[in-house]
Amino acid sequence: QVQLVESGGGLVQTGGSLRLSCAASGRTFSRYSMAWFRQAPGKERDLVAAVSWSTLNTIYADSVKGRFTISRDNAKNTVYLQMNNLQPEDTAVYYCAADSIMYRDTLTRADFESWGQGTQVTVSS
DSSP: EEEEEOOOOOEEEEEEOOOEEEEEEEEEEGGSOOOEEEEEEEEEEEEEEETTTSSSSSSEOOOTTOOOOEEETTTTTTEEEEEOOOGGGGGGEEEEESSSSTOOOOOGGGGGGOOOOEEEEEEEE
């Protein structure tokens, strides 16, 4: 069973930047694809970005392309989300998620079944 702990959220002004981190433990991190989701009040949890176990594939939601970058450091068992040019509509709780099957790189929403507790990101206008 994987454990995921997010950090790095906070309050930032429009146009600012934050970097989220997610530390994983409990299984071999490098074998699993990872993702970031977000959920705003009253809305569904949406996939923001994902990176394959091999690091060869990444995907992004259209709304964050060119502003957010997902990366992973397998030596540190950590996945990151660098968020630049933040906008008020980016305000949400951000969740780290892990794929349930090793060596899978389809990076679809349904692949990710393990979740962290979430970290709040608030962008003020």
